[in-house]
Amino acid sequence: MPYKDLREFLTRLEAEGQLVRIKEEVMPEPHIGAAGRAASNLKNGPAVLFEKVAGYKYQVVTNVHGSWANHALMMDMPKDTPVKDQFHELNRRWDAFPVGVKRLPTGPCKEVKVTENINLFDVLPLYRINKYDGGFFISKASVVSRDPEFPDDFSKQNVGTYRIQVKGKDLIGIQALPFHDIAIQLRKAEEKGEPLPVAIALGNDPMITFMASTPVMYGQSEYEFAGALRNGEPVELVKAETSNLEVPAGAEVILEGVILPGVRTCEGPFGEFPGSYSGARLQCEIKIHTITHRHNPIFENLYLGMPWTEIDYLMALNTSVPLYKQLKASFPEVKAINAMYTHGIGCIISTKVRFGGFGKAVAMRLLSTPHGMPYAKVIIVVDEFVDPFNLEQVMWALTTRVKPDKDVSLIENCPGMPLDPSSFPAGMHTKMIIDATTPVAPEPNPRETALLENPEGTAEWEEKLRQLVAGFGK
Amino acid sequence: MTCPRCDSDKTHVLTESPVGKVWTVYICDQCFFSWRNTESAEITDPAKYNPKWKLTAEKIANLQVIPPVPALKK
Numbered sequence: 001m002p003y004k005d006l007r008e009f010l011t012r013l014e015a016e017g018q019l020v021r022i023k024e025e026v027m028p029e030p031h032i033g034a035a036g037r038a039a040s041n042l043k044n045g046p047a048v049l050f051e052k053v054a055g056y057k058y059q060v061v062t063n064v065h066g067s068w069a070n071h072a073l074m075m076d077m078p079k080d081t082p083v084k085d086q087f088h089e090l091n092r093r094w095d096a097f098p099v100g101v102k103r104l105p106t107g108p109c110k111e112v113k114v115t116e117n118i119n120l121f122d123v124l125p126l127y128r129i130n131k132y133d134g135g136f137f138i139s140k141a142s143v144v145s146r147d148p149e150f151p152d153d154f155s156k157q158n159v160g161t162y163r164i165q166v167k168g169k170d171l172i173g174i175q176a177l178p179f180h181d182i183a184i185q186l187r188k189a190e191e192k193g194e195p196l197p198v199a200i201a202l203g204n205d206p207m208i209t210f211m212a213s214t215p216v217m218y219g220q221s222e223y224e225f226a227g228a229l230r231n232g233e234p235v236e237l238v239k240a241e242t243s244n245l246e247v248p249a250g251a252e253v254i255l256e257g258v259i260l261p262g263v264r265t266c267e268g269p270f271g272e273f274p275g276s277y278s279g280a281r282l283q284c285e286i287k288i289h290t291i292t293h294r295h296n297p298i299f300e301n302l303y304l305g306m307p308w309t310e311i312d313y314l315m316a317l318n319t320s321v322p323l324y325k326q327l328k329a330s331f332p333e334v335k336a337i338n339a340m341y342t343h344g345i346g347c348i349i350s351t352k353v354r355f356g357g358f359g360k361a362v363a364m365r366l367l368s369t370p371h372g373m374p375y376a377k378v379i380i381v382v383d384e385f386v387d388p389f390n391l392e393q394v395m396w397a398l399t400t401r402v403k404p405d406k407d408v409s410l411i412e413n414c415p416g417m418p419l420d421p422s423s424f425p426a427g428m429h430t431k432m433i434i435d436a437t438t439p440v441a442p443e444p445n446p447r448e449t450a451l452l453e454n455p456e457g458t459a460e461w462e463e464k465l466r467q468l469v470a471g472f473g474k
Numbered sequence: 475m476t477c478p479r480c481d482s483d484k485t486h487v488l489t490e491s492p493v494g495k496v497w498t499v500y501i502c503d504q505c506f507f508s509w510r511n512t513e514s515a516e517i518t519d520p521a522k523y524n525p526k527w528k529l530t531a532e533k534i535a536n537l538q539v540i541p542p543v544p545a546l547k548k
Contacts, residue, residue, distance in 0.1 A: 028497075029513050054512075055491025121489045121499065128513070132527050134479070135501075135508040167506045169489060178541045191547040264539050266505045269527065280505070280529060282539045426538070 002230035005250030028127035036303025039063035056125035066310035099227025107249025130271030138164040142212035159222035195258035203252025214318035215371035257288035275306040316340035338388035348388035356443030477502035
């Protein structure tokens with residue numbers, strides 16, 4: 001069964017040994033950031049719930065998505081499910097899109113309403129995540145906004161994760177990069193000189209947070225995708241207090257406000273997902289005028305740092321699956337895509353090769369997808385029998401299939417991801433395609449080889465050895 | 475109170491801790507840097523703040539604008 005809200009998921013994680021409670025009081029800095037980093041250093045690291053944070057009223061939880069075990073449990077699969085199997089299950093559920101939402105008159109996120117003397121610190125135990133962050137950041141919010149040109153179009157309602165810096169008791173900064181969906185909506189509002197209403201949902205059912213960080217098409221609803229990934233169980237929404245925005249009924253906290261038109265003020269630096277700080281920039285501001293929250297809200301936030309950290313688990317398969325779908329629609333030969341490296345800056349495509357040059361052409365298609373265009377930079381293409389989630393196999397393909405003078409292609413002056421520190425000027429980059437597939441006619445293959453096969457009985461021996469190993473110490 | 479990052483004197487108390495008198499958070503009106511008085515001196519002391527991350531009014535004025543502000547449509 002999918003989870004109704006964050007709390008149900010935390011209960012499941014704890015039952016599975018994937019959540020730990022810190023009962024002693026901690027200081028906001030440096031303890032919470034350090035524990036988030038430490039949790040993601042562990043193999044199958046747990047979520048970490050801080051019950052007492054000095055000076056604050058409420059609890060903080062971090063690393064909720066931060067391991068493959070937690071990721072599998074999010075999908076209601078056994079916690080030891082291999083990554084490749086999680087990819088294929090996500091891929092299967094994806095096809096159920098769209099699953100219509102369930103609209104409720106009210107929900108737990110409305111238990112408390114604050115409209116006067118707003119102070120974000122009263123509701124959220126805010127803390128500095130990394131040492132040289134320019135302030136206290138909200139790193140795991142689902143920001144809801146609508147298209148001012150199509151205010152009644154539900155499918156164009158965007159739910160996205162953007163970094164948020166607290167700049168006042170009721171003032172926050174938000175990063176809306178030009179290729180983000182929210183930037184399309186902001187532009188339309190700013191061209192009219194109007195504020196853009198936003199509702200920011202914190203502490204959600206893990207699948208909603210997962211979808212908020214998934215690169216889907218502009219006109220596709222993240223909520224209807226979340227329903228598909230919840231195995232067909234619709235997400236439950238309620239109307240925001242002050243706009244026609246729709247927010248998850250079970251959210252811990254909803255911040256309602258507006259992006260102020262034409263305003264850009266100093267924001268950052270912020271330790272970002274490429275493992276380095278992005279510099280200070282002049283970015284948008286949001287004035288918060290209404291807060292609703294559950295009783296005793298839990299503040300869910302994530303640590304991000306040198307990969308891998310929680311954000312890398314959160315953005316791994318939800319980057320891979322939509323790219324896979326888009327490529328597969330053009331080329332059914334594509335078997336899988338691993339776009340787990342730094343939000344798809346590094347991608348590995350596994351494909352059957354229909355004719356010479358096919359692998360390179362498939363990589364070109366990836367570069368023309370909406371997400372791949374700015375993000376994908378290093379693309380490795382391997383044969384269909386190579387598992388792109390098995391890096392030992394990928395390295396085998398690189399070491400035995402690549403003739404660098406013909407198989408490595410550089411494409412200059414392309415869009416780049418500005419937060420990638422090797423992108424210069426920020427937002428421009430060179431793309432590299434490494435075709436590690438076996439040559440197929442009409443491409444010559446002058447030293448054709450026969451692949452080694454497993455000796456007869458390998459599978460049986462593997463099972464027998466596994467059982468013997470499992471029996472040690474019993 | 476001087477901003478540890480841009481050395482501006484235009485700062486103010488953003489908030490006191492909601493529970494007890496445990497800490498105070500300050501914020502700079504010029505560069506929006508915020509800090510808690512219980513953080514290390516490397517964060518709270520202008521003399522010890524890493525020069526690599528220091529800002530000036532001139533640097534702030536020349537920061538990249540994201541996203542660019544579009545012209546008003548009539």
